[in-house]
Amino acid sequence: MYQGTKIFALSLLSGLVAACQQVPNTPQSMTGIGAYEQVRAPSFAQAVMPVPISEQQRLEQDTEKYQKNEVNPVFRVSDQAISTFSIDVDTGSYSNTRRFLNDGRLPPADAVRIEEMINYFDYQYPQPIGIHPFSVTTETVDSPWKQNAKLIKIGIQAKDLSVKQLPPANLVFLIDVSGSMSAPDKLPLVKQTLRLLTEQLRPQDKVTIITYASGEKLVLKPTSGDQKDKILSVINALKANGATAGERAIQLAYQQAETAFVKNGINRILLATDGDFNVGITDFNTLKSMVTEKRKSGISLTTLGFGTGNYNEQLMEQLADAGDGNYSYIDNKNEAKKVVQRQLSSTLATVAQDVKIQVEFNPATVKEYRLIGYENRMLKQEDFNNDKVDAGDIGAGHRVTAFYEIIPAGQQGWLNDSRYQAQTKPDATKKSEYAFVNLRYKLPNQDKSILLNQAVKMGSKPLAQAHSDTRFAVAVASYAQQLKGGQYNGSVGWDQIIQLAQQSAQPDPYQMREEFVELAKIAKSLSAKKD
Incomplete structure (x- = not known):
């Protein structure tokens, strides 16, 4: 009898605590695709009803599982000039993170995959016009995260099919x-x-x-x-x-x-x-x-x-x-x-299979670099030319965006200069390029890959003068980095992220960017690292 009374008391207390915790703390106005209705606190009758012990235990033990991926490190070009990774067109991390925020919780850091956040949105890249099933464009802008750093954006647009x-x-x-x-x-x-x-x-x-x-x-x-x-x-x-x-x-x-x-x-x-x-x-x-x-x-x-x-x-x-x-x-x-x-x-519908990107940085113009996201898509350098190594596929109309943050030669970066390692002498004939981008892909149901490449010219523009899509993508990348702890965001905090997103939120036919601004505001309110 005593044991049953104790269980009922514990269940009653659990119900009352849950009632208090479910008081709405999300913004009064949520707009755009994916916005949740306001969370309503349960009635008193619901709160005092005993929670079954099995259900109570389930609520107390969150068993969600996420893959742990360490954030990509910084590389010195003189040590490792080549970066290789596989295409990723998943978007689940964005909507899953949205679910956490709309529930009034910050997501676990491992639930945040930066590339999936960036690639959730539509960007206006040119349709392919040549023999290849996708186009490749690049844009280089001043990084908002670190002084003297640059951001190289690589954008891929697959041919569309109705x-x-x-x-x-x-x-x-x-x-x-x-x-x-x-x-x-x-x-x-x-x-x-x-x-x-x-x-x-x-x-x-x-x-x-x-x-x-x-x-x-x-x-x-x-x-x-x-x-x-x-x-x-x-x-x-x-x-x-x-x-x-x-x-x-x-x-x-x-x-x-x-x-x-x-x-x-x-x-x-x-x-x-x-x-x-x-x-x-x-x-x-x-x-x-x-x-x-x-x-x-x-x-x-x-x-x-x-x-x-x-x-x-x-x-x-x-x-x-x-x-x-x-x-x-x-x-x-x-x-x-x-x-x-x-x-x-x-x-x-898949238009290109086993798509791999390999970027070779020019030591005459680039000192250090880091790839933003794609941690679970990294490949060995020798995997790039090996057609037996699987990589990501691109569907019809898909857009893929990747960012590298680089430190130009002669600038102070994340790493200390080596005391004994000889410094690379600039080659005047190559000083017009930051990097050379190589892409390999297979046509559907083919075994032999096709190579596509282009150079990334030296030079950049202020972020404020960049294409609105680039500015918005940088805002999303900043948001994702902040949710993972803000290790590489420098002085950029929630207020700057929200402002950048608001300034680059158009065009927005499905209110996806408008919703993103609201999610960033929720994240700011929940974060211990407020501006």
Whole structure:
């Protein structure tokens, strides 16, 4: 009797504390795509209801998983002049971080991947006009973070395709319907997302639906995209119950995708889950190795992440990378529209595979450099010319942006000058270039890579005179660096980040940049490092 009373008292106290903690502390006005409704405190009746012990323990123990990546270091050009990395077009880190901020919490540092923050937004790069499936542009500006430093922006624009131009698609919806997916921001939002995608289907497209919980089940055999009512009826009937056995379900998804394989078409699995695999093969490396092997069949894997509390972001991001697909985190219906409606072509159709970037810095003009983001996409120098080494893919219409911060020769950088190492003597014939950018890629379903390169000319412009897209991208990079602790932001704080974003927020047809300003304001209010 005493033990039961004690449990009830603890539950009552937990409910009252939760009620106090949920008082809204977000700005009174939230605008733009992805904005959450104001958080409402529970009623007194809700607050005093005993919380089941299992649920109470779940709330007290946040089991979300994130991959730890150390921030890229500074390199001395005289020691290591070449930097090599793989393209990344994932955007899940941005929307996942947004979810934390809208919940009144700063995100874990490991949840922030700078390149995904930058690449969440649309930038106006020129469409390719030559033989290559993408264009490459560069712009160099004065860095706002460190005196005398420069920022080199590399922008890639893949050729665009309308939905009508897409080849026939063989899609397998692999849906987690386990008990952990019952929350409103999980299976109900998955169903909304798949309804939006179904609306885009054409008669030449085929959809297969597989669900998994304690077991996997084929609930819809390959069905033509013109039978939308049949597809939607299956989606609408989905319910959450059971444990999560994801490994066998992924195997079944690949089997079904192979059965309905479309030659020269789009063959893709879309995995919708919180990533909480707890039955069967749950080892991260085993699952990743399985997907890595399966991609050789020409079937890609895209992951769509949902939910909070037990969300396994590390698994979702890495499975998509291993499966030559994209990773997105969907926190609301507007994000679902962005991913599967406005960006359907880039989500499904690949125009370039295994895209690698290698930048060689000129020791006559550059003393030090650091790559901003892409920590889990770094490659060895010898990987660049090795066509057996996998890299990222670019979808139709995708835009990819990368920044290097450099210290010009003769300027004080992050590192002390060496006392004994001989200083590089400038070569007058090469003083017109900061760097030389090499890109390798393969056309879809080809084994031999193609090389594309161009020089980065010496010289820069003040940030205030840069293209508005560049200024906004710098604001986003500053925001992401600040969320990770601000190690390289110098004197740039939240006020300067917000001001720079506001000054470069146009054009903004979907209010994405307007929303970013609001998120930066929330981050400022939550941060202990206020200006």
